Amino acid sequence: MQKKISAPGKIEPATPDDLDHILSIEKESSPNPWKRSYFEDELTGRLSTILVFKGLEEERIKGFIIFRKIDDIVEINNIAVCIRERRKGIAESLLSFLKTFAARESVTEIFLEVRSQNSGAVKLYEKFGFKFSGIRKGYYNNPKDDAWMFRLDIN
Numbered sequence: 001m002q003k004k005i006s007a008p009g010k011i012e013p014a015t016p017d018d019l020d021h022i023l024s025i026e027k028e029s030s031p032n033p034w035k036r037s038y039f040e041d042e043l044t045g046r047l048s049t050i051l052v053f054k055g056l057e058e059e060r061i062k063g064f065i066i067f068r069k070i071d072d073i074v075e076i077n078n079i080a081v082c083i084r085e086r087r088k089g090i091a092e093s094l095l096s097f098l099k100t101f102a103a104r105e106s107v108t109e110i111f112l113e114v115r116s117q118n119s120g121a122v123k124l125y126e127k128f129g130f131k132f133s134g135i136r137k138g139y140y141n142n143p144k145d146d147a148w149m150f151r152l153d154i155n
């Protein structure tokens, strides 16, 4: 079978001008979308980074990832791709970019939490090599759900 070709695009740090696009992706992607102020805090936070995936032709943002680096550990706090651009490899591209960054910065581990019912995201992380590392019972509300924890060791 022929391997899927990732969507062409570029990945770069977000700017305040990107917030409207990021918010519209967030609203269509999450049962409890983050407020604008959360994104503003992540944009200016010393430890946080927002990366956006943009198409080569049009500047419109197709996906984003938000993470925090604390010493030698990175935590992914959010990742989303706009609905009409899903299953084109954009989330994998964002994770690959983050993994390369993490290796360069001597990070030892990337970790994240995901709703147990979010089977698409769980498959994404497993395909990428994340290993299941535990459960936080009843961690999420609206709807109530457990958090599954995943980690990726970086050599």
Ligand SMILES: CC(C)(COP(=O)(O)OP(=O)(O)OC[C@H]1O[C@@H](n2cnc3c(N)ncnc32)[C@H](O)[C@@H]1OP(=O)(O)O)[C@@H](O)C(=O)NCCC(=O)NCCS
Binding pocket: 004, 029, 030, 078, 079, 080, 081, 082, 085, 086, 087, 088, 089, 090, 091, 092, 093, 113, 114, 115, 118, 119, 120, 121, 123, 124, 125, 127
């Ligand atoms: C989860 C999400 C970020 C994936 O983005 P994406 O760009 O569509 O993912 P990719 O195209 O890179 O998928 C890579 C692999 O992950 C798995 N995967 C991704 N979405 C999937 C889905 N809905 N169902 C099953 N497997 C899925 C597949 O193995 C896929 O490879 P394949 O297409 O060759 O089968 C996207 O569906 C999304 O934004 N969801 C809403 C927000 C969200 O749930 N974020 C995660 C919070 S922890």
